[in-house]
Amino acid sequence: MKIVQIISHYVPANRFGGPLRVAHGLACSLVKAGHDVTICTTNLQDETNDLRVPLDQPVDVDGVNVYYEKVPLLRYWGFSPSLYRRVRIEVGKADIVIVHAHYQFANWAGAYLARKGNKPYVVFAHSSLHRDAVAHRNQWLKRLYLSLWENQNLRQAEFIAFNAEEEKEQSFFTDRGVVIPSGVDGEAFDHLPAPGAFRSRHLELQEKVLFLFLGRLDIQQKGLDLLLPAFAQIVAVRNDVHLVLAGPDEDGAVATLRKMASAYGISKNVTFTGLVSGDLKKAVLQDSDILVLPSRFEGLSIALLEALYMGLPVVVTDRVGLHRTISQLQAGLVTQPDVQSLAQALLTLSDPQARACMRDRAIPLVREQYTWDAISARLLIELGRAI
Numbered sequence: 143m144k145i146v147q148i149i150s151h152y153v154p155a156n157r158f159g160g161p162l163r164v165a166h167g168l169a170c171s172l173v174k175a176g177h178d179v180t181i182c183t184t185n186l187q188d189e190t191n192d193l194r195v196p197l198d199q200p201v202d203v204d205g206v207n208v209y210y211e212k213v214p215l216l217r218y219w220g221f222s223p224s225l226y227r228r229v230r231i232e233v234g235k236a237d238i239v240i241v242h243a244h245y246q247f248a249n250w251a252g253a254y255l256a257r258k259g260n261k262p263y264v265v266f267a268h269s270s271l272h273r274d275a276v277a278h279r280n281q282w283l284k285r286l287y288l289s290l291w292e293n294q295n296l297r298q299a300e301f302i303a304f305n306a307e308e309e310k311e312q313s314f315f316t317d318r319g320v321v322i323p324s325g326v327d328g329e330a331f332d333h334l335p336a337p338g339a340f341r342s343r344h345l346e347l348q349e350k351v352l353f354l355f356l357g358r359l360d361i362q363q364k365g366l367d368l369l370l371p372a373f374a375q376i377v378a379v380r381n382d383v384h385l386v387l388a389g390p391d392e393d394g395a396v397a398t399l400r401k402m403a404s405a406y407g408i409s410k411n412v413t414f415t416g417l418v419s420g421d422l423k424k425a426v427l428q429d430s431d432i433l434v435l436p437s438r439f440e441g442l443s444i445a446l447l448e449a450l451y452m453g454l455p456v457v458v459t460d461r462v463g464l465h466r467t468i469s470q471l472q473a474g475l476v477t478q479p480d481v482q483s484l485a486q487a488l489l490t491l492s493d494p495q496a497r498a499c500m501r502d503r504a505i506p507l508v509r510e511q512y513t514w515d516a517i518s519a520r521l522l523i524e525l526g527r528a529i
Contacts, residue, residue, distance in 0.1 A: 144178045146232045148252030149242040150220045152183035152210070153203055155193060156419050157390050159358050160324065161242050161268045163444055164305070167325050168240070169206040171518035180236075182229045184220050184248065185210040198224055220247045230255050238525060239263035241299075244270050245287060253295035262529050265296060266303040266322070267441075271313040274439035274461070278363060288314070300528035303521075306442040306463025320524050324442045325517040326451050326508060331424065340425035344413055347429070350384040351492050354430035354454075356418070356445040359387060359395040365436035365459065365479055366399060372436075372485035374406035376492060383411065383492055385434075388426055390417040427452045432491045437462050438479050451508045455500035457487045473504040 149165045151158040169179045181203075187193045193210060200207040209232070211225035229251050233239055239256040243249040243265050256263035269275050276284045288296070296302060296315050303322040304310035310319045341347040353373065361367050366387070373385050385408075387399065396414055403412045418426050427433075433449035433456045442463035449456055456474035458465050465476045475490060477483040490496050510516065 144180075144235055144237045145172055145240065146180050146182065146229075146236040146238070147240040147242065148182045148229055148248050150184055150244060150246035150248040151186055152181055152208060155187050156417060157188045158186075159390075160441075160444055161244060161266070164266065164268070164324055165240075165242055166204070166206070167327060167514040168518050168521065170204050170327075171325075171514040173205045174515070175518060179206050180232050181206055181208040182225060182232055182248070182252070183208065183210055184213050184222055184225060186213055186217065186220060189217065198228065216247075219245075222247060226251050226255075230259075233259055233261055236261055238529075241265045241295075242268060243292075244268055245284065250291055250295065253292070253299065257295060257298050262300050262525070264301055264303055264525065264528075265299045266305075267309070267313060267315075267319075268305070269309060269313075269439070269441040271296075271302070271304075271315055272309055272439055272441070273312050273314065275363070276314070278439070301524065304441070308461075308463045308465065309441040312439070320528075322521050322524065323512055323517055324444050324447060325512050325514040326444070326447045328451070328509060328513045331448070331451060334428055335421055335425040337428055340422070340429040346410065346413060347384055347386075350382055351380075351432075351494075352430045353383065353385045353432050353434050353488065354426060354449075355385070355387050355389070355434050355436075356423070356426070356449070357389045357435070357443065358392050359389050359399065360392040361395050361398060363438060363440075365438050365484075366395070367402070368479060368481050368484055369434060369436045370399065370402050370406055370408070370412075372481045372488055373411070374408050375481075375485040376488050377408050377411050379489070380492055385412045386415060386426065386430065387412065388415040388418045388423075423448075427454065430454060431497060432457060432488075433474075434484075434488070435459070435462055436477075436479065436484055447508055447512050450504035451512075453502040453505055455491055455497050457484070457491060459484075467507070468504070471503045471507065473500055 195210045241252040301320040302318045403409045435458045440462040459479040475487040477487045
């Protein structure tokens with residue numbers, strides 16, 4: 143089967159996080175299953191730089207044919223006439239079209255051209271339709287955009303893929319929704335760095351209980367303004383704890399977070415790593431004791447799945463996808479998105495006995511249901527039902 147995916151940013155533009163990792167994970171798994179997969183995307187590396195990749199020609203990325211197209215203007219929206227032309231060509235050859243949505247030109251073009259070409263297509267929402275996400279920033283502009291530009295694209299899709307039941311429940315267009323989770327590349331975790339590889343790079347981490355936040359440093363969405371004062375309460379009663387904030391800067395968040403850490407008197411207890419990927423990310427997970435995801439709203443975080451795959455106990459809010467399962471499995475603690483609730487959970491898991499009771503509890507579930515092979519098989523089943 144010929145499958146075309148359209149997304150605004152793609153590997154190796156890892157700065158843009160989860161959606162491109164979903165697109166890549168699905169693509170590689172579908173290719174392994176014998177399907178012909180093509181990606182149409184832009185050449186944006188980040189807000190100001192471009193990827194050094196060939197343009198308007200197929201590039202092999204882990205066995206997947208990828209067309210990178212230039213963005214001549216309106217970089218934030220990713221406006222690209224050449225991408226529009228490429229999508230029109232590739233959609234014409236496709237049996238199935240997968241569109242990854244995030245208020246970008248690419249997803250509008252992909253859904254519009256699939257719809258006009260009478261090609262079956264699905265839209266992955268990536269939290270872009272979550273009611274709290276819409277309200278979080280530019281609410282009325284997003285609502286107007288959805289109404290004028292995307293309403294028909296979303297209404298006429300075979301279905302809209304939400305990556306967790308919790309996301310679907312809190313989103314617009316739920317009547318068109320199907321849950322297709324995010325996944326983990328299990329094979330990537332078959333070979334891990336030696337224990338201590340990450341800690342050896344940072345002397346301040348030696349002999350510490352290591353709390354890890356892994357993801358974009360979006361202060362409001364990810365609840366980092368809750369995490370720092372909560373962590374400061376733990377530092378006040380324990381001198382053996384450390385917080386690692388691992389992820390790319392978001393709108394100058396690092397400078398703001400450093401000032402906050404200084405104001406709470408915990409600067410020496412907080413380490414910023416910037417974006418981590420590949421072996422370095424595995425080393426960070428290997429050496430951490432607890433993953434913390436204090437988001438005010440979140441779909442199904444790949445970082446969360448990877449931490450559970452590695453056996454880490456987790457602290458998440460009840461606004462995070464999979465929180466019910468985490469609670470049922472007793473694989474971590476689920477809190478309210480407020481400082482006191484978060485501080486209590488952090489304090490509880492600073493105890494090694496509490497952590498030991500929660501370690502490894504989610505591993506069987508993640509390995510059975512949340513690898514990319516399992517997710518791609520689930521996607522194909524849902525496509526068969528819909529079409």
